[in-house]
Amino acid sequence: MTTQHTDTAAATAAAVAHLRAHDAEHFAQLDEFLRIESVSADPGRNDEVRRAAWWIADELERIGVERATIHETGAHPIVTAEWMHAGDGAPTVLVYCHYDVQPTDPIDEWVRPPFEPRHEDERVYARGAGDDKGQLFMHLKAVEAWMRTAGRLPVNLRFFFEGDEEVGSEPVEQFIAGHADLLRADVCVVSDGDTFDDDGTPAIGYGLRGIAYWEVRVHGPRQDVHSGQYGGGVDNPANVLVRMLASLTDERGRVTVPGFYDAVRDLTDDERAAYAALPFDEATWRDETGVAAAMDGESEHSLLERLSARPTFDINGIWGGYTGEGAKTIIPAWAAAKISTRLVPNQDYREIEQSMKAHLASIAPPTVRVDARIIHGGAPAITPLDHPGIGPASRALEAGFGKAPLFQRSGGSVPVVAALDSRLGLKTLMVGFANPTGNFHAPNEWMSLRNIRDGMVSLVHLWAELGAMRGSDLRGD
């Protein structure tokens, strides 16, 4: 055992040394990957999304990972691959990331074009730098480091990379159901989140919010009409829309859709204690976001709890009528909004999708026609803090970052995590490396060079740590 341990430590050190020796080369490759405009929401860029999938598959084959496959779906391709030679009883780990990115508007708020990576202040700026192409790339390089030094990996790895995460991961559920043979593993590692802070404190995510997302459109007169001639008689669809949307939350920001909170699992005392133990400075948080004050929400929950363990309601976009220069005195023919709620265990996003639609129909006045369309949904998820993978992951992150990780729930949504649990019984360790203030989904997205470097070292250690276990132990069966 001692020899094996020493061997593994030496092999890990060699793989880490490989990363250090190829630092400049890696950042150049990362830039090449980030230049691919893989915006999944933009049908005009479907070919770019596909190009990103091919880039990954080529890279996996070059590294020595086997069976790299591009799977067609109803939307963007899914890439899988595997290396299964770690030996009898060795654990199998499924690695999930996504290679699609958010749209780039408002484009004129970017300092440099979003697909021309910029290295500045020890950061890489580009769309996808943190969410999630940068993290996917780190996994490729950590595997390459093992393969180029030890010629093998300490664990069996399976890869599952999708191109629809930013538009709701519609294809993954069906894919998971139909391709269990390609995805079966003892544990899943998802890298699509962030470190605890921007000072190099790593984090392991143990919870995610779910989401339900709709587009609502209120139709009034056949076409825009003169607000003088018809005002006071024709109910204004924009007036109706804002009344309906305003009524969806109460004065504490709680969603008013009937039954919305019925399934919400209250936080346990232990969970609340864990939240309370997390370092958090509200003034710093306000500075990061540029808001003068945090939202006045459910006062029985701390701000951190409200940011990740409580449901939300947000208008993500709203539009209608005249929005050009000057004044136009119309009652618009229609007004529309994109709205979403973040969901927490144990809310069922399918039930919420339907109850919101029914509620919107029920509050629509007879003067208008209201269309509410479901855009996408995803379930919330929780991984128990006593899962057998948590210890190895903690040691790996401490090795990479020089600090023990903190445990946090994320306010975001990664629908695949819930689907892997329900379909394959697979629990997920959320090991994310993006910077918490890194402007995901916003202009000037960035990731620090430090997080990229320390994260890759952590992943090299993670495979060594998990390789020291047996698969059956890791599963916790």
Place this chain on the structure above:
Amino acid sequence: MTTQHTDTAAATAAAVAHLRAHDAEHFAQLDEFLRIESVSADPGRNDEVRRAAWWIADELERIGVERATIHETGAHPIVTAEWMHAGDGAPTVLVYCHYDVQPTDPIDEWVRPPFEPRHEDERVYARGAGDDKGQLFMHLKAVEAWMRTAGRLPVNLRFFFEGDEEVGSEPVEQFIAGHADLLRADVCVVSDGDTFDDDGTPAIGYGLRGIAYWEVRVHGPRQDVHSGQYGGGVDNPANVLVRMLASLTDERGRVTVPGFYDAVRDLTDDERAAYAALPFDEATWRDETGVAAAMDGESEHSLLERLSARPTFDINGIWGGYTGEGAKTIIPAWAAAKISTRLVPNQDYREIEQSMKAHLASIAPPTVRVDARIIHGGAPAITPLDHPGIGPASRALEAGFGKAPLFQRSGGSVPVVAALDSRLGLKTLMVGFANPTGNFHAPNEWMSLRNIRDGMVSLVHLWAELGAMRGSDLRGD
């Protein structure tokens, strides 16, 4: 007197015959005028607005009207001209129209491009056909008919044509104050409204609503942020905006800004009786607009009263966040709306402008910054039904349309009417010829050939009718 009467009748008949003889030529000229893209709200079309002003001035000179002048303003030019040779004691009439037009969006809802006039179903379709270039053109042709036949006009006429009406007539108040010599008259005739119905029932307008128009912008986080990461903590500016806007009206559509109704003059019993006497079929009105039901407003007022004698609140445009394809999970950095209220006697638009601004500031939560900017305002106006010009105008309209006019208040706003009253003590006869369902401010604006022809004949008669009076009698001094 008999001779003179006979002479006038013959001269009027000759002028009307001139109109009939030049019908095709007039419609070709109208198309030429309508092709000028005089959109005052679009800075990119400033030259087109100016071109329309020159087109009018050239036409006035060609007809024989004198002192045609293009006045520079801080915005678009004002055109004035006059013919002052009607003789001692003859009345002087100021004619007001505007040559600017509304923007054309949504452009893809036009059957034909808005500046390519289309003649179909006995209508002219084009932006400005009814509001107001078509009506301005009718005045030019009625004057030309007198000048080409009698060689003179029965009254002194002054012309006052502006190019900023659709953006709030900002320059006119100052212009009126500074150019009383060019505008002084015994009565004003404004043609910027519509007939009572589309079956050839003319109307004389005796009231206009005023307007106050704002742009409101709610600023939240420094830039768009991830709705998962920040949702529940960062107050969403779009959520805040819809809450604020929804709160500006109550369940009856009444404006909640403190003091808003304080100055509203209740309708007298006579006015309510006049409203009740107007033929109005609500089902037809619903068909015209395409709405399933009229707005549920102040139940103590009829729909017609609410459409013109009661204040309104409308969101004219709203925008913010992600409005493209698919889903983007952001909390937008800001959200904005253009909002307006129609005002009735004796509301003071300047007070309303300020009280709305103050109210918006007072209801803004501390989580956001709210900017409310006044875009434009205009006063409501009333002309007494016993004004000495009402009789002659009624006879002229009956001569042109073959039906006696009805008396109505308009729900729209013509700021110049209130300004002429307050600055020059000048009362206005609102003699409008557009079709009530003619899509002003909307795609596929149109005016019927019948209204154009009958309106021009009415104007020929109007100058004869007013020419039979003395100026001092017309003033009602």
